[in-house]
Amino acid sequence: MTPEEKRALQLTAVSVREGILTSTHGAKAGHPGGSLSAADVFTYLYFKELRIDPKNPRWEDRDRFVLSKGHTAPGLYAVLALRGYFPVEELPRLRHIDSFLQGHPNMNTVPGVDMSTGSLGQGLSAAAGMAKGAKYLGKDVNAYALLGDGELAEGQIWEATMFAAHYKLDNLCIIADINGLQIDGRTKDVMNTEPVDAKFAAFGCDVVKVDGHDFDQLEAAFARFHENHGSGRPTCILMKTTKGKGVSYMEDNAGWHGKAPNDEEYAKGMAELAEARKALEV
Amino acid sequence: MADVKKVATRDSYGNALKELGAVAENLVVLDADLAGATKTAIFQKAFPDRHFDCGIAEANMIDVAAGLSTMGLVPFAATFAMFAAGRAYEQVRNTIGYPHLNVKIGATHGGISVGEDGASHQCCEDFALMRTIPGMTVMCPSDDVEARQMVKAAYEMNGPVYMRFGRAATPVFHGEDFKFEIGKGEVLRDGTDAAIIATGIMVPEAIEAGKLLAEEGINARVINMATIKPLDEELVLQAARECGKLVTVEEHSIIGGLGEAVCSLVSERCPVPVKRIGVNDEFGHSGPAAALLEQFGLCADNIVKQVRALLGK
Ligand SMILES: Cc1ncc(C[n+]2csc(CCOP(=O)(O)OP(=O)(O)O)c2C)c(N)n1
């Protein structure tokens, strides 16, 4: 990608992060940490990778995205709003009693959401069903699922991965956000899922490891996914990330998994993001 | 009923899928290493590339079905009732029920008539589990004719469906001219002394009980309630008003199934005495299906006894 393109993505990612703070602040609840760690991949997916049409959210031949780690809905909603699925002004109404922005993704109320999620461990199976359906129907449609690293402890993830390899779903892209944290602390302490790369490889995936905050590396990883078409192998992108990325006091801190910023914290976070934007604009 | 033709409704399921498959191009079938037992193998033989075995991974199968349905396909997912409604309850609840997806669950081997496999496989809780999910249609056919029509009706409606089929061969009493309709009960015998409301393979037993009672001068109405949810409320309330006493019969726990659905309805809208016949809050055990059904009181003789008791006779 050109430096200009990259800068545009970086600027959009700042807006996504602002949307995450704005929505969780407005909700007085929600999950900023894992939304921020995935803000760059959300941006890359919705502004570069996915074949979608925000004017026609249910276009039959669109690529499908399943947020298996559904608690990071603030990140998904922010990117959907910025991509034009609904007005960004809706974001602060996240989780409000009369809002369509449910606490976890709802495919029937939020335009652009392809699968209702929130119960961890299930989204990858649904994405595998989409990929299988696309193959069965002879459609050139890709399915993507974003998982958390804590989520990898769910046995169903491995059932789904086995299914994907068995049915040669090379149109399925598994993305795991390896931020090293879950609710109760460090993933390696709560339930060590490492070596994640060897596990996905053993289950039949082509595994690509990237820095999840580096757009060049993300581009290369998704290029590899496209090269894998025809190989019969699902692709698994393991993104090393920092939970809370971009908001200093949230970074690498399990305490910010499911807590909203108060007014003061919100102002500080927004100021930091404004700085980040300024730095990109010069 | 020794001379009556008997068919297991799981066979009806497999046969109906095959028949539908020939005309319904968007129908696909999933199984979890039980295709021979659930009878989806009948479909598989005819349409091998439309039958996806998921291996022994029921939770994944249910959510794969959800994903397939969003692609415009109509997946029928099959496994034993124990694993479809039990193991995968939360998958059904959150990823099929909550988004109200067009997935059909064909659960075979429901109830204690599973027989020799014993309690681990005798699911008597599936109606209860599935009924609590908003928007879920829950059905259990009484014989082969109804089962085959039910599969077709499930395909034709939009939305999630749970169907329970049986393992054991049971009498076929409907004629081919029978017309099944989702949400509609069927009055098989008229009477006003009491009403027997039965579902699934208990319906032939209820018919038999109706005959035996008539010989004693008791005229019981016999109703086949193949759709447990949404319940045919009008038919139940009419029976409550006209008969005054109800007996429900199901091969399911007395907790949470047809009996409780009927009780909830009449207690709010037309209170009358109800006797629930079912599995009395206990696990089953191994044995031949027919002997088990008799032992658990899921037979015509016990229905007769309970109706008599309810009438104080
Ligand atoms: C089945 C299930 N169990 C528990 C939860 C509660 N929960 C929500 S988020 C979370 C931790 C997720 O950690 P991880 O997958 O690492 O996500 P991330 O760090 O990206 O936020 C848990 C346990 C849930 N949503 N679903």
Ligand SMILES: [Mg+2]
């Ligand atoms: Mg994590």
